[in-house]
Amino acid sequence: xxxxxxxxxxxxxxxxxxxxxVPRPIAVISTRNIDxxxxxxxxxxFTAVSAxxxxxxxxxxxxxxxxxxxxxxxxxxxxxxxxxxxxxxxNYSKINLASTELPYGExxxxxxxxxxxxxxxxKAMRLKESPIHFECxxxxxxxxxxxxxxxxxxxxxVKLVHIDEQVLKEGKISTxxxxxxxxxxxxxxFKTDKPFQLERLTKMQIxx
Numbered sequence: 001x002x003x004x005x006x007x008x009x010x011x012x013x014x015x016x017x018x019x020x021x022v023p024r025p026i027a028v029i030s031t032r033n034i035d036x037x038x039x040x041x042x043x044x045x046f047t048a049v050s051a052x053x054x055x056x057x058x059x060x061x062x063x064x065x066x067x068x069x070x071x072x073x074x075x076x077x078x079x080x081x082x083x084x085x086x087x088x089x090x091n092y093s094k095i096n097l098a099s100t101e102l103p104y105g106e107x108x109x110x111x112x113x114x115x116x117x118x119x120x121x122x123k124a125m126r127l128k129e130s131p132i133h134f135e136c137x138x139x140x141x142x143x144x145x146x147x148x149x150x151x152x153x154x155x156x157x158v159k160l161v162h163i164d165e166q167v168l169k170e171g172k173i174s175t176x177x178x179x180x181x182x183x184x185x186x187x188x189x190f191k192t193d194k195p196f197q198l199e200r201l202t203k204m205q206i207x208x
Contacts (some may be wrong), residue, residue: 027044028085028086033071033075039107042098053157056136061148067146081137083119176193
């Protein structure tokens with residue numbers, strides 16, 4: 001077994017992370033720019049935090065090109081809200097386009113030929129091509145450095161959930177119907193087209 005220290009260049013640490021923590025779900029975060037235009041960006045450092053209140057988190061890193069916060073972060077800190085959309089087999093190629101580093105104010109929806117739709121309680125747009133939308137208000141942010149590669153943890157409280165009825169089965173979201181797509185190392189992507197069932201050995205299974 002080969003052992004590495006973690007005090008070297010951040011790209012090495014990053015490769016260890018993205019090569020080990022797989023598959024990673026993708027949060028497609030939509031926000032509003034200061035001039036009212038739309039911003040859309042995917043993040044694969046993403047997870048759930050709490051069910052009551054309903055809290056989720058994603059972890060954007062300082063932009064390596066200029067050492068600044070990403071536009072998504074700037075927008076959330078100013079507007080105090082965002083929408084989490086999801087990556088599927090039907091939209092992943094266009095969402096990949098939305099990860100392009102565009103000049104601030106240039107609309108990733110338009111660039112990637114994706115469709116914005118109005119949210120119910122936040123100003124940020126939802127992504128029509130996503131079967132699930134979480135309308136969120138900003139809760140907390142923790143920063144772990146100011147250099148390229150340094151990450152932050154941003155949490156949002158989900159205020160409204162929108163679900164396309166076509167991906168529901170017996171009142172629950174069906175993995176097979178949504179066809180989620182996740183990220184791996186480098187250019188690796190994962191499909192979720194082969195789920196399997198295994199009974200959990202807990203006294204109570206919330207999913208039932």
